[in-house]
Every structure is written in structure tokens, then in C-alpha cells.
Amino acid sequence: MPISRRDFLRTGTSAIAAYPAMMALGMLRTAPAHAFDLEGSGAGKHVLILGAGLAGMAAAYELGKLGYRCTILEARTRAGGRVFSVRKGSTNRETGAAAQTAAFDDGQYFNAGPSRIPHHHELTLHYCKELGIPLQVYNNINEATYYFSEGKGPLSNKKVRVREIHNDVRGYTAELLAKAIDQGKVDAELTKEDTQKIIEFLRAEGGLDIDKLYKASDRRGFIEHPGAGNKSGSIANPHKLADIISSGLMDPDFYNVAEYAYELQMTMFQAVGGMDTIAKAFEKKVGKDVRFGCEVKSIQNQAEGVSVTYKDKTGEKQITADLCICTIPLTVLSNIEHNFSPDVSRAIDFVPYMQTGKIGLQFKRRFWEEDEQIYGGITHTNNELAQLFYPSYDYLGKKGILIGYYNFNERAKKMGDLDFAQRQQLALEKGSLIHPQYKQEFETGFSVCWQKTEYSLGGWALYTAAARKASYTALQQPDKQVYFAGEHMTYLNAWMAGAFESARKTVADIHARVTAQRVAYPATSSIV
Ligand SMILES: Cc1cc2nc3c(=O)[nH]c(=O)nc-3n(C[C@H](O)[C@H](O)[C@H](O)COP(=O)(O)OP(=O)(O)OC[C@H]3O[C@@H](n4cnc5c(N)ncnc54)[C@H](O)[C@@H]3O)c2cc1C
Structure with a gap:
């Protein structure tokens, strides 16, 4: 039952029990998460x-x-410095080029530098709290985004939802391991009971059926969504493991381990209105x-x-x-x-410093949301773009800026060596293989090559x-x-x-x- 301030004061609860209640009633200021209380004065220096x-x-x-x-x-x-949110009128100067000025609409922006705050970066969060900077959740992981592999396999040159590949690969690997364990082919000292428990786990983890076989499930999404009346929904057959492999979707560009990285695990945050x-x-x-x-x-x-x-x-x-x-x-x-x-x-x-770059592309319409139900997250490619980021703010808004590429190392070098118009042309050309809506909806773009950006000359120390x-x-x-x-x-x-x-x-x-x-x-x- 909620208690009022007055009820609380009347009950005279013990100090220890009182503390959380007082916090909840807003009667105490929260202690700074990361106080920095040095003694002595530096006056005169x-x-x-x-x-x-x-x-x-x-x-x-x-x-x-x-x-x-x-x-x-x-x-x-x-x-x-590197905290750079590009909005209408923002400028950036790169070596060997005239300064670029952003022509985005009022209210539209993208973060050319930092865009994500991990939940365990306590000092960053501490300063946001101390200085009253409002934060919102940054959606870093989204199963509705795509893998796009340019190559030769049957799943290449078309976009495939991440959830299909994640769940098919998880299912097949769980099936392989469950079979091997069942047949005693795994060189691990397991009791019969442990074996049973692991197999049960693998069935749940991989979505296996009673025979320990992977046969797809609604985890990988529907081709016809369930609805009213007799619309029970239907799911597609899984992709064949051999097709996933030969299409390059198990290559490093698509490993989902990046999402397991300590710094990229949810919950992630961003500053409301831009990291700047x-x-x-x-x-x-x-x-x-x-x-x-x-x-x-x-x-x-x-x-x-x-x-x-x-x-x-x-x-x-x-x-x-x-x-x-x-x-x-x-x-x-x-x-x-x-x-x-x-x-x-x-x-x-x-x-040495990291070579890295991003481009922000403003579109008339948030087609990734309206047509494709993508709200934040990252599409991965094995081409020059490397990654496309969908905005984690203004969901269901009218216009939006998506990050048309965020690349590193050799890919960033090649992209950065192009002039602004060429970068934009390449981003649009490759991006429209994934989102043909680019052609109709594109308005304006702005790219930043960090290794060429004056007063930075690189992404970060490597x-x-x-x-x-x-x-x-x-x-x-x-x-x-x-x-x-x-x-x-x-x-x-x-x-x-x-x-x-x-x-x-x-x-x-x-x-x-x-x-x-x-x-x-x-x-x-x-x-x-
Ligand atoms: C592409 C990219 C993505 C990133 N993503 C994230 C992220 O998601 N989350 C996150 O937390 N961090 C991220 N970072 C890292 C973060 O931006 C940096 O670690 C941080 O901003 C570095 O701050 P700094 O003060 O050390 O350096 P800087 O910001 O580089 O500050 C140095 C300052 O020195 C100035 N300066 C340079 N030369 C001179 C000179 N000759 N005279 C006077 N002044 C000079 C510069 O103009 C600049 O203002 C990202 C960085 C980049 C580039």
C-alpha cells in the first residue's frame, strides 16, 4: 500500500528501514554514484x-x-571535440577539403561521434546525473534488422532478418550438440543426469522439437502474421545451414558476438536530443x-x-x-x-589511431519503421557500409536520419578517401540494395571521416x-x-x-x- 509522507513520519520507523522509504518519498537526495571528494585547496594555482x-x-x-x-x-x-552531434548548420573540416555544412531539417540530428552509453559506465552516468542531462534508452540490439551479404550463396544479395539467421543458427548448433551428447561423442565427464539437463537446455535454447531436431519456430518470425478469425499465422521453413554458410552469413562481418561484448550489452543509453x-x-x-x-x-x-x-x-x-x-x-x-x-x-x-567514419542520411519518411517495423538497432553488411544504424529517438515521427554507414579500418580508409559527394553516392547506391525506398525518400546527407577531421585525426587510440x-x-x-x-x-x-x-x-x-x-x-x- 502506498504510504503518505505524513503517515511515514508518524510511524517513526527505524532509521535503517526508513532510508529506502525516504528516498522513495523524495525526502533524501540520492548520494552521488561517484563522489570525488578531495581535500585541500588549489587556490592560487x-x-x-x-x-x-x-x-x-x-x-x-x-x-x-x-x-x-x-x-x-x-x-x-x-x-x-569528438562529441559531435550533426544538426542543421553544423560544420566539419577535413584535410584537403572545404568545410562541409549540414542541411538537415530543424530537430533532426545524428551523432557522428559517440552515440551509446553502456549501463556500467558509471562515471559517464554520474556526470549525466550531476549535470542534469536527461537520458533515454538506446536500442542497440534489434532482431528485426537485417543481414545483407554481397556474395554468391543463395542467401546473398538479399536482405535477411537477423532473427531468421540467429534462430536458425542457434537451432542447428543446438541440434548438432544435442545429438553428439546423446550419442556420447562429447569428450566431457557428464553424469547421466547432467547429460539429460544439458539436452533439455539445448532443446529450449535452440527451439528443438521432441526428437531434438531443429524445424523452425515462430522465433524466426512469420510470413503471415496471426490475426482474427481463422488467421493462425504461418512461419517459413528454416534456411538450410549449408546456404547460411555458403552465403557468408557465418563470417566475421555477421557474428552476433559483437552484441555479447561487455560494452554493447543492453541496457544502453543516449542523451536526449543528441550526445552533444x-x-x-x-x-x-x-x-x-x-x-x-x-x-x-x-x-x-x-x-x-x-x-x-x-x-x-x-x-x-x-x-x-x-x-x-x-x-x-x-x-x-x-x-x-x-x-x-x-x-x-x-x-x-x-x-596508432582507428580509422572510422559515419554518414547521416535524412529521409522524407521513416520507411524503415513504416514499411519494415525496424525501430532502432543495426543492419550488418559485408560491403563498404559495414553497419547501418536506425535512430533510437522520435519513433513513429515523420522524417528521420539513419546512419548510412559506420565503418572501420580499411573500409573506413577507402570511404574516407572519397570526396563528400562520392561517399554519399556510394552510401545511397549500396544502401538502396537493402532499402529501395532510399531512391524516393532521400533528402540530404553529411559524412565525417575521423582520420581526416581537423583536430582529431583519428577515431580513438588503438x-x-x-x-x-x-x-x-x-x-x-x-x-x-x-x-x-x-x-x-x-x-x-x-x-x-x-x-x-x-x-x-x-x-x-x-x-x-x-x-x-x-x-x-x-x-x-x-x-x-
Ligand atoms: C566515431 C566515434 C564513435 C564513438 N562512439 C562512442 C560511443 O558510442 N560511446 C562513447 O562513450 N564514446 C564513443 N566514442 C569515444 C568518445 O567520443 C571519446 O572517447 C571522447 O569524446 C574523447 O574525449 P577527449 O576529451 O579525450 O578527446 P577529444 O574529444 O578529441 O578532445 C580533444 C580536444 O582538443 C582539441 N584540440 C585538438 N588539437 C588542438 C590544438 N592544436 N589546440 C587546441 N585544441 C586542440 C580538439 O578540438 C578537442 O576539442 C566515439 C568516438 C568516435 C570518433
Whole structure:
């Protein structure tokens, strides 16, 4: 029975039992999931932060709470760095090309950078909560999307619903294993009882019939949906295992293991209205300290402090500070003058970055929803597109932007080497093999090639074992007065959580130095 505030106060329940009830009644503030309570003050110290991405702004935000004075130099005219939601009027500049401007309709957008927040990225979720950023569920996994294999097999060159392949493959593999176990052909020490239990499990897992054979079920969808009267619905025969294999649908491009990956497991979230809402919330807190349009040209450690040369629209300028946090991606930093130690200098030049790109395509009509019942999720292909993402917002709306490709490595390189018009043409040509509606409904597009995007020059740090051992270790220590932060300074590459974790670690390191404390990140501090 629901209890009123007054009833609750009258009952005088014990404190322990009272806590959850008080929370439910909104009488207590929830404790921050990830409090960062350092002791001591940084008043009087000036920290220069290079880059107003999430790492730079989160560092300034936390340092500000501790009393430090911060100045952030940002080359772009916007905050957020790789957090880039493309909407009407957004621009992006790639090497060797004129700036591109998005012509999407008002209210339409796509996330060219981050689009998903895993449920276990507590620090990202913590900041969303602390800064009041509304979140919504991001639908990362959808059985109604397609596999599209360009190739020779009988299931190639046509779209096949993911649910058909998932359930057929699950059924056939369960059948094979159940038969092998039944015939004692599996080299495992199993009691008769265990064997029976595993076979029962496989029957349920694979949707096998009483004979332990896979014969398809409604899990793989209907060719005629059930309805009223005598419409009982009908399901198709399963695809043959040999056809699935020869059509390439069991190749790496289509493994569904990506969905099992820790970071991609549901529940996933996104910021309502675009991921740049997160950057904007930080900008609201630290924006007064950001100097936009200031491209860092040189970073020089001095006997004490640090001196940085940057260029804005009026010319070259210099600024000094006690300490510096450099969050510039290593691909960009390697072209900036500095007087770092040889080890640090080598490390900066050595870390490879992911080549990756996306295109947003605006359509007059959400045909993927209206005609094909696809609400969010990803279609996989083995061609240049790699993946198509359907929007996880504005369901049943009129227009929509889908991500026409999100590709990596060689495919991203080839796509990125094309000019904007050619990329769009290829995305439309290949995409209309899956959705012929493209031809009628397309309005406008915008592509981002991250390895060519100015001030990013790559998707994210892609550490090899050798680079992790040598370069990563070298960059963990400050080079005199300069600290390195950003996603590349973590094991959370390709995630905003990396930027936040590294910001906090760097703030903890700086605060320990300034206040002569031992601070063990992520724990709280104690003055010695
Ligand atoms: C395609 C793509 C998809 C992603 N998907 C996800 C996702 O789904 N979920 C997720 O959590 N994360 C995702 N990420 C990762 C996430 O975007 C990054 O980890 C995070 O934004 C990095 O923040 P940062 O502050 O370390 O770096 P940045 O955002 O790169 O910030 C560095 C800043 O330095 C500035 N700068 C560069 N050069 C100079 C200079 N010379 N002078 C002054 N300033 C300079 C830049 O303009 C930039 O603002 C994705 C990234 C990409 C590219």
C-alpha cells in the first residue's frame, strides 16, 4: 500500500528501514554514484588545459571545485571535440577539403561521434546525473534488422532478418550438440543426469522439437502474421545451414558476438536530443574559462611552469601557467612543437589511431519503421557500409536520419578517401540494395571521416600490445609540468568514460602534487 509522507513520519520507523522509504518519498537526495571528494585547496594555482573535449572540460570542472584557476585553449569554435552531434548548420573540416555544412531539417540530428552509453559506465552516468542531462534508452540490439551479404550463396544479395539467421543458427548448433551428447561423442565427464539437463537446455535454447531436431519456430518470425478469425499465422521453413554458410552469413562481418561484448550489452543509453548535450552541460559549467578558436602551436616546459604558444584569428599569442593538462589527441599532438623528453616524444608519435567514419542520411519518411517495423538497432553488411544504424529517438515521427554507414579500418580508409559527394553516392547506391525506398525518400546527407577531421585525426587510440607497454607507460607520468589526459590515457579507448576517468585521475595527480597529499585515485584523499 502506498504510504503518505505524513503517515511515514508518524510511524517513526527505524532509521535503517526508513532510508529506502525516504528516498522513495523524495525526502533524501540520492548520494552521488561517484563522489570525488578531495581535500585541500588549489587556490592560487593556474592550470592551463589544452582541448575543450570531455577530458579537458571535466578536468576544469573538478579543478574549479577545488579552487584552481583554469584556462582552456580550444582550437575549434565549439566545445566537445569528438562529441559531435550533426544538426542543421553544423560544420566539419577535413584535410584537403572545404568545410562541409549540414542541411538537415530543424530537430533532426545524428551523432557522428559517440552515440551509446553502456549501463556500467558509471562515471559517464554520474556526470549525466550531476549535470542534469536527461537520458533515454538506446536500442542497440534489434532482431528485426537485417543481414545483407554481397556474395554468391543463395542467401546473398538479399536482405535477411537477423532473427531468421540467429534462430536458425542457434537451432542447428543446438541440434548438432544435442545429438553428439546423446550419442556420447562429447569428450566431457557428464553424469547421466547432467547429460539429460544439458539436452533439455539445448532443446529450449535452440527451439528443438521432441526428437531434438531443429524445424523452425515462430522465433524466426512469420510470413503471415496471426490475426482474427481463422488467421493462425504461418512461419517459413528454416534456411538450410549449408546456404547460411555458403552465403557468408557465418563470417566475421555477421557474428552476433559483437552484441555479447561487455560494452554493447543492453541496457544502453543516449542523451536526449543528441550526445552533444553532455558537452554543452560541461560548457555551461566551465565555458567562461574556454578560449575558442585558439590552436596550440607549441608547448614548452619552463624551469617553473609552462609556456604555450597558440594562434587565434588575430595572430600568435603566448600564455603561461603553473601546470598544464594536454588532452590533444596524440595524432594531432605529434605535429605540435614541444620540449618533452625523448621517451614522451617517441610515445606521442607511436600510438596508432582507428580509422572510422559515419554518414547521416535524412529521409522524407521513416520507411524503415513504416514499411519494415525496424525501430532502432543495426543492419550488418559485408560491403563498404559495414553497419547501418536506425535512430533510437522520435519513433513513429515523420522524417528521420539513419546512419548510412559506420565503418572501420580499411573500409573506413577507402570511404574516407572519397570526396563528400562520392561517399554519399556510394552510401545511397549500396544502401538502396537493402532499402529501395532510399531512391524516393532521400533528402540530404553529411559524412565525417575521423582520420581526416581537423583536430582529431583519428577515431580513438588503438593500442597494440607494444604501444601499450612502451608509449602508454611513458605518457602516464607528467613531463615536468605537463600532464597527459584523454581517452588515449586509459583502457577505455573509444568511450567517453575514458575521457572522464582520465580527467579525474589527472586532477587527483595534480592535486596530490600541489597539496603534498597522497591521493589514490579513485579513492578520496588524506593529507599527510
Ligand atoms: C566515431 C566515434 C564513435 C564513438 N562512439 C562512442 C560511443 O558510442 N560511446 C562513447 O562513450 N564514446 C564513443 N566514442 C569515444 C568518445 O567520443 C571519446 O572517447 C571522447 O569524446 C574523447 O574525449 P577527449 O576529451 O579525450 O578527446 P577529444 O574529444 O578529441 O578532445 C580533444 C580536444 O582538443 C582539441 N584540440 C585538438 N588539437 C588542438 C590544438 N592544436 N589546440 C587546441 N585544441 C586542440 C580538439 O578540438 C578537442 O576539442 C566515439 C568516438 C568516435 C570518433
